[in-house]
Amino acid sequence: MFDQNSAFSMLQESLDSLARTGTIKKPIKIQPTTQLLGPESSLDSLGFVTFITDIEDRMQLKLDKECYLVLNEIAQFNVNSPSLTADVLTRYMVKLAAD
Amino acid sequence: MNELNSAHPVAVITGASRGLGKSLAQYFLDKDYVVVGCSRGEGTIEHKNYQHYKVDVGNEAEVRSWVRNVKNTYKKVDLLICNAGLVRSALLLSMTPSDEMESIVRTNYIGVFYVLREISKVMALRGSGRIITISSTMTLLHEEGTAVYSATKAAVTETTKVLAKELAPRGITCNVIAPAMMWTDSSEALSKGGDWQKRMLEKQVFPRLIETDEICHIADFFASAKSSAITGQVIYIGMVA
Numbered sequence: 001m002f003d004q005n006s007a008f009s010m011l012q013e014s015l016d017s018l019a020r021t022g023t024i025k026k027p028i029k030i031q032p033t034t035q036l037l038g039p040e041s042s043l044d045s046l047g048f049v050t051f052i053t054d055i056e057d058r059m060q061l062k063l064d065k066e067c068y069l070v071l072n073e074i075a076q077f078n079v080n081s082p083s084l085t086a087d088v089l090t091r092y093m094v095k096l097a098a099d
Numbered sequence: 100m101n102e103l104n105s106a107h108p109v110a111v112i113t114g115a116s117r118g119l120g121k122s123l124a125q126y127f128l129d130k131d132y133v134v135v136g137c138s139r140g141e142g143t144i145e146h147k148n149y150q151h152y153k154v155d156v157g158n159e160a161e162v163r164s165w166v167r168n169v170k171n172t173y174k175k176v177d178l179l180i181c182n183a184g185l186v187r188s189a190l191l192l193s194m195t196p197s198d199e200m201e202s203i204v205r206t207n208y209i210g211v212f213y214v215l216r217e218i219s220k221v222m223a224l225r226g227s228g229r230i231i232t233i234s235s236t237m238t239l240l241h242e243e244g245t246a247v248y249s250a251t252k253a254a255v256t257e258t259t260k261v262l263a264k265e266l267a268p269r270g271i272t273c274n275v276i277a278p279a280m281m282w283t284d285s286s287e288a289l290s291k292g293g294d295w296q297k298r299m300l301e302k303q304v305f306p307r308l309i310e311t312d313e314i315c316h317i318a319d320f321f322a323s324a325k326s327s328a329i330t331g332q333v334i335y336i337g338m339v340a
Contacts, residue, residue: 023226046223046268053220057170066167 002063002097007090008032010062014054023050030086038083059093067096107133107148109173110322113156113214114183116143119233119281122311123180123318124149130319135169138183156183156210166217175225178322179218181211181232181255189244189295200247207251212258219266226269229322232259233314234277236338240302252277256333263331272330274321279337282308303337 012030019027024047028034035041037048052069059067071077074092077084110127114120115136124134124144133148142151150172154165169176184207187199211232222228235252237245256275263273280299300306317334320326333340 021226023224044268046265049220050223050269053224057224060167060171066164068163 002094004090004094006062007093007097008086010055010058010093011036011086011090014051014058018047018051018054023047032085032087032090034086036084036086036089041083055093059097063097069093069096107131108177109133109135109169109175110178110180111135111137111169111176111214111218112180112182113137113154113210115151116140119278119311119314120180120182123182123315126312126315126319127178127322132178133173135173137165156214157205159213162210162213162217166214166221170221176218176221176228178229179214179222179231180318181214181230183210183214184233184251186248189242189248191244192246195247203247204251207248208254208258211255215258215262219262219271222271223266223269228266228269228271229326230259230262230266230271230273231318231321232256232273232275234259234275234333236277236279236303236335238277239335239338239340242299242302260331267330270327272321272326274326274330275333276314276317276321277333277335277338278309278314279303279305279335280308281311281314304339305337307337309337 008030015024015028015030018024024043026042028042036043036051041048043051056067056069069092071084072079074088076088110132112120112124112134115124116138120136121143124136128134128146128148135150135152136142136144137152137154137156139153139155141153144151152165154161156162185203187203190199215230219230232255234256235249237249238253238256241249256277259273259275266273280296280303313336317336
């Protein structure tokens with residue numbers, strides 16, 4: 001079962017992997033309130049894109065189905081003032097997995 | 100084809116079933132690439148390193164699924180050439196039906212946007228790649244009857260330049276090839292409509308049709324390591340910009 005804890009673990013594994021390969025500049029420790037996108041995020045815009053692409057790959061491997069993280073499907077996501085916390089993203093990932 | 104994955108560079112070419120796209124596909128197959136082509140119809144290339152997908156690049160869901168499939172199969176994309184595009188007989192803007200305008204915008208710009216967005220994510224994750232888009236010297240001429248076509252090609256050029264800046268931190272280059280009149284199926288069809296081809300050729304500095312090979316050589320340069328510091332550039336062929 002893919003629950004929110006599984007999603008948090010997946011985010012952490014992805015960020016650790018991206019830090020190891022130098023794709024993101026420094027390690028990020030995930031908390032529910034961690035800003036993944038927005039002014040307080042440690043990820044730059046391209047780093048965020050890379051991170052989301054990696055998460056899609058990991059979800060496909062884990063769930064054995066195609067998963068597309070489409071940010072404007074997230075009710076709390078405002079495309080004109082984009083920001084996203086780990087809590088909001090993981091809830092969306094759980095919903096995607098269950099669909 | 101999976102055993103080829105790591106050994107061969109992988110090129111993705113849209114609109115690969117005919118015209119310039121087909122020539123580009125054959126050129127890069129000869130250069131030992133694995134080429135993944137797409138078009139709305141069946142593929143027309145038989146080669147052990149060629150795989151064709153039927154994709155409408157103007158359909159977001161189809162593009163997403165196709166790129167995911169390519170990524171799962173080949174694990175990487177070294178080169179993307181966004182070539183798919185519509186060339187239609189020229190109508191004055193005042194006479195252009197909405198569905199004609201929307202069809203050209205969907206294939207020539209929205210389709211390029213979808214493919215660039217999905218493939219650039221694959222390249223960004225891997226931290227390498229070369230992107231080439233195909234524009235046109237029509238953007239320099241402001242020729243009557245090309246309001247929609249030229250606008251889409253100008254949009255492709257601008258989008259490519261912006262993307263070049265966005266992807267530069269990952270070492271990915273994005274460049275544009277803008278040829279003048281080529282001898283392809285589309286131009287052949289257009290030339291049957293009167294003296295249009297003759298008038299266009301007279302506006303070029305070299306008043307002759309551009310050979311697809313000439314475009315392939317420029318694509319080869321943009322794809323090579325020799326151009327790794329060249330990004331956001333437009334090469335106009337047959338016209339002074």
